[in-house]
Amino acid sequence: MVFAPKFLAFVAASLSLVGAAVLEERAPVDPCATIAGKKWVSPKEVRACYQSIKVDETLKANIIEVVTKTLAFHASTNYQIKAPQPFTNDVHEDILATLAQIKSKKYASDYDLHIDLSRAFKRLNDGHVVWINRCYDSAFVNYLPIPLSLITAKDGSQNVHISPEAFTVATAEFPDQIQFWQDSLKWPLTGKLQSLAGAKVLLINGRPPFDAVNDNVAIAGSYQSFATRQNGFFSSYQATAAGWTYLLGQFAQQSLPLSDNAVLTIQREGHLLPEIVILPYRSRIGSAIKPFTDGKSFFANNCRAVPATNGQDIYASSISAFSAPEDSERPVEEFQQQTPVPASVARKHPINVILDTQPLSDVVLPPTLAPGLPAAPGSRNAAQFYLLKDGKTGVLALGSFSDSNYDAFLNSLLQGLVSLKSQGATQLVVDVTNNGGGFICAAHWLHRIIIGPKSTTVPQAGLDTEARNGPLAQLIVKEIINKNADPDNELLYNPRQWRNAKNEVFNATDDWLQPPVKKIINGRADAFSQRLGQECQPEAFPANVPDVGLFDPKKVVIVSNGRYVLRLQAPNPTG
Structure with a gap:
């Protein structure tokens, strides 16, 4: 009897625990509620929500x-x-x-x-x-404060390093998380995040660095070239309409909460012995x-889906749930690697823009890495001109072929090149690193004014194309030519949008997809259109086309990391 109260208390406590468990089953914690309203969370919490x-x-x-x-x-x-x-x-x-x-x-x-x-x-x-x-x-972006770079030593060898500018970039972009990462470092590196900048990376998660690079290549997408996808792993830069921006690379920035932490074996500058660094990724809520x-x-x-998710009916007499006004939210623009182009401008000019699962970067490039020379006349938005100190080398840094004003953009390219030449430039470097693409005819225009009027530039660079020619594409063309389904010549399937192989514009009633050119590809039947000519000259060019080339082609160099869109052929109506 003496022990009864304790026994009863134990039973009561046990029953209370059981009751709590039952209540927890009935009302589980919503993992999305856990991260709601927070700027920074752990990748694990984001995954739980998703x-x-x-x-x-x-x-x-x-x-x-x-x-x-x-x-x-x-x-x-x-x-x-x-x-x-x-x-x-x-x-x-x-x-x-x-x-x-x-x-x-x-x-x-x-x-x-x-x-x-x-x-x-x-x-x-x-x-x-x-x-x-x-x-x-x-929606939430995974970040590390240690972007990586592939650095070439004086002897020509290449090694993966934590980018020398890593701490500068991280403190500017993540001021509210630096202390978290400082405290996450284990002794004796606790609070010494800055000392990691420039360190040689010996292992990533216990494996050679390029194992991690190539693992990322397998899921990066977007580019056929293996080396180009490798480059995306590392930090880089881009000229944008907002200024010079810094790209953290796909190691330090993930569009999904794929990794919780990174374990690096490094050799810091001035140190002989390797050290192991464990840093957690942090997920920041996306701007959109x-x-x-x-x-x-x-x-x-x-x-x-929102009204503009799947485009709009430009012939709609009124705005409905399935059409979108000019200034409506356009989800695709969040991921285009260009400053948004007004829909009314984009419809008038063929555009080819790269899409990425990460929005266009707005991380500021450290001033020490940005050009220290004054921009030459003609510089505009993502197109910046510079004359190097040797007085003979001009540079066009072209981060995009897009602009909010098509005509002003093309004229600025001409003005910039003429300005460089008038200052004494006899050779040209065109830097299209991380160029996101844009107006197709702007690329033709740049090629034409640099090289001059030749058989390789007039009427185009010789890169004819053809369209994929499936059953639905054929039906669309028939609707246009037989039922006047596109009276304002807005659609890419309208024959008036295209020229034949002789560079003659098709008539309004030409069924330009007939007859289909049939092929067997990898054992499967396929069909394409006839050969198509150019679509830029003269209507998409300014009137003031130079009679001669501005630079000797042998003295023009294109610089790139492969991650760019420079298309000198006709846009594909099915691509």
Whole structure:
């Protein structure tokens, strides 16, 4: 009897614990509520939120059906089953077969479905075909304060280093997280984040650095070239309309919460012995994400289609739920590697812009890395001109072929080159590092004014093209020519948008996709249009075209890390 109260207390406590467990099962914590309203969280917390969103099977089926049926507008899927040399080893994805597998596969969460879709399309390594879901891609961005660089030593050897400017960049971009990372470093490096800058990286997560580089290559996408995808792992720079920006690289910046931390074996400058550094990634809320309080509001505010998600009917007599006004939110613009171009301007000029799962960087390039020379006349937005101190070398830093004003942009390119030449420049460096693309005819224009009027520039650079010619494309053309479905000549399938191989504009009633040019590609039947000519000269050029080239072609050098879009051929109406 003496022990009864204690026993009863124990039983009561046990029952209370059981009751608490039952209550917890009935009202689990919403992982999206945990990160709601916070600027910085852990990648693990972001993943928990994403993985709490269940697959809507109806929506999944609809997405895969639409994507499967419209891929022919964006990619030559038959070629990509096994690309010809030199990209055979880089592109070998049967995307239609993969989509069929994804359609029948069951997923624990919508996030897991997204990962499969994203990586399937990235295996195409084609910048024209990109799977982006703003529900997840860059909704929260993973960051490390130690971007990496591939540095060439005086003896010609190359090694991976923590970028010498890493601490400067991190303190400017992440002032509210630096102390967290300082405290995360283990003794004796605690509080010595700055001392890591410039350190040689011996291992990443216990493996040689280029193992990590090449692992990233496999999921980076967008570029066929293996080396170009390797370059994306490292820090870099870009000229933009807002000024010079710093690219952290795909090691220090991830568009998804893929990694919780990085373990680096390093050799700091002035030290002989290697040291192990463990730094956690931190996830920062993306600039475009809409406020949310829980999983339901996260999905409703960030994962649903908006009026401009799938474009608009430019012939609509009124704005409806399925059309969007000129100034409406356009999700695709968040991921275009260019300053947004007004829709009215973009419709008038062929554009080819790279899309990335990370928005255009706005990280400021440290002043010590930015050009210290004055910009020459003609400099405008992402196009900056400089005359080097030798007095004979001009530089055009061209971070984009896009601009808010097409005519002003083309005229500024001419003005800048003329200015360099008038100052004594006899040779030219064109730096298109990380150029995101833009107006196709701007590239033709730049080529024409540098080289002058030659058989390789007039009427174009000799890079004719052809269009993919699937059944739906053929039906669209027939609607246009037989039923006047495009009276204002707005659509790329309108014959008046194109020239034939003789560079003669098609008539309004020409069925330019007939007869299809049939081919067998990797054992599958395919079809293309007839050969198409140029579409830039003279209507897309300013009137003041120089009669002679501004520079000797043998004294013009193009500098790039391969991550650029410089297209001198006609835009493909299906690409």
